Amino acid sequence: MSELILHQYAESPFSEKVRTLLGYKQVSYRKVDIPMIMPRPYVIPLTGGYRKTPVMQMGADIFCDTALICRVIDEMFPDNTILPxxxxxxxxxxxxxxxxxxxxxxxxxxxxxxxxxxxxxxxxxxxxxxxxxxxxxxxxxxxxxxxxxxxxxxxxxxxxxxxxxxxxxxxxxxxxxxxxxxxxxxxxxxxxxxxxxxxxxxxxxxxxxxxxxxxxDFGHGDVEVIEGPIAVAEASQSEPEELLDKTFVEDLPPGQLVEVMPIDYGFQPVRGELLAAGF
Missing domain, CATH: 1.20.1050.10 (Glutathione S-transferase Yfyf (Class Pi); Chain A, domain 2)
Structure with a gap:
């Protein structure tokens, strides 16, 4: 399993949400300090256009939205779960x-x-x-x-x-x-x-x-700062993790081209092939 990389900037409140969770879980991870504003040349190639902050990376797998990011962290480090x-x-x-x-x-x-x-x-x-x-x-x-x-x-x-x-x-x-x-x-x-x-x-x-x-007082965990090109290179040289539990929403079969974007703001669609869609 690849080590976590958090793409974030210091003033971002949602980044602070994830940083504090990583501190609570006492996780060692790497972070990339990204610009507060566009352009973000070492983030957009990973997200396909998604602009919100933070983004979490594990090898070639990119996780967007802190609701998902926090759930993935809790699954990886299940002691003292935050999702009882x-x-x-x-x-x-x-x-x-x-x-x-x-x-x-x-x-x-x-x-x-x-x-x-x-x-x-x-x-x-x-x-x-x-x-x-x-x-x-x-x-x-x-x-x-x-x-x-x-x-x-x-x-x-x-x-x-x-x-x-x-x-x-x-x-x-x-x-x-x-x-x-x-x-x-x-x-x-x-x-x-x-x-x-x-x-x-x-x-x-x-x-x-x-x-x-x-x-x-939970702090932010054990953090190593790396540069954006290192994270992009790691993604390009890695293979995505296999989806072991593939679940599908009705009328969304795998293999089709889809666009995904937030429903509140940040209406920049990400286009790609659907591998799985579930809850």
């Missing part, structure tokens, strides 16, 4: 809500004008403008990342209040150990807290702050 069967439906539903609707709230809050004061992400106004143009292209044809700031703040603060209430009674949202919901919720709190002018909104939520410390 006893709460599979509720965990999946809540993690999906956090990663979609609540992420939209976090984006609106994090990129409001007040949060730009002292923002170290962009070195100058030109870099900020380039990022805005890149994300406008990424979200072209979608309204999923658009939300009124007042609505976003109301929902996010209500979530923090509920989160704080629950954490008065449990160590993690998963109970004694974290579940996938912890990692989904943590990366959004981490994202908003990264803007210094916004940190005061967390002050009333003492249990949330303690939980954040517990999550961040």
């Amino acid at each position: 069967e006893a709460s599979a439906v509720s965990d999946a539903a809540l993690a999906n809500w956090v990663d979609t609707f609540l992420f939209r709230c976090a984006v609106a809050i994090t990129f409001q004008p007040r949060a730009e004061v002292g923002n170290a992400i962009f070195k100058d106004e030109a870099a900020a403008a380039a990022f805005a143009a890149d994300r406008a292209e990424l979200s072209k044809g979608s309204t999923q990342l658009q939300m009124d700031l007042g609505i976003a703040e109301g929902h996010f603060l209500a979530f923090l209040n509920d989160l704080d209430t629950q954490l008065h009674h449990v160590t993690f949202l998963g109970g004694a150990t974290p579940s996938i919901v912890d990692f989904s919720a943590f990366h959004l709190v981490w994202f908003v807290q990264g803007r210094e002018p916004l940190r005061q909104m967390f002050e009333p939520f003492t249990q949330v702050l303690l939980w954040c410390k517990r999550m961040s």
Whole structure:
């Protein structure tokens, strides 16, 4: 089995979700630091056009979307599972809500004008403008990342209040150990807290702050940084893993040419031959 390679950039919240999970699982892996914006000459050849971050690689196998990435990591390192069967439906539903609707709230809050004061992400106004143009292209044809700031703040603060209430009674949202919901919720709190002018909104939520410390204490695992060409060469020199459990959705037989793309934003289709389609 090939060693994991994570294609990511430091400021990416969804990358932080996966990095923290790898820390929790105490995984040794390699990472490629990719640009925040296009072009990404050593990622797009691997994904076929998929633009979201992060992407996980194992040899010639490329995994997109953190819902899948986290499930694959949990299957590879099953000790202290984050996907307990006893709460599979509720965990999946809540993690999906956090990663979609609540992420939209976090984006609106994090990129409001007040949060730009002292923002170290962009070195100058030109870099900020380039990022805005890149994300406008990424979200072209979608309204999923658009939300009124007042609505976003109301929902996010209500979530923090509920989160704080629950954490008065449990160590993690998963109970004694974290579940996938912890990692989904943590990366959004981490994202908003990264803007210094916004940190005061967390002050009333003492249990949330303690939980954040517990999550961040997992670290990011044992990481080796490699360059993009090394990862691309490894993919080209490897064979994909055999699909041992091939399952198929009705009317999607293998062998046909298909296009796959996200349903929220990032409508850049990936074209290829279908090998399997299932749940």
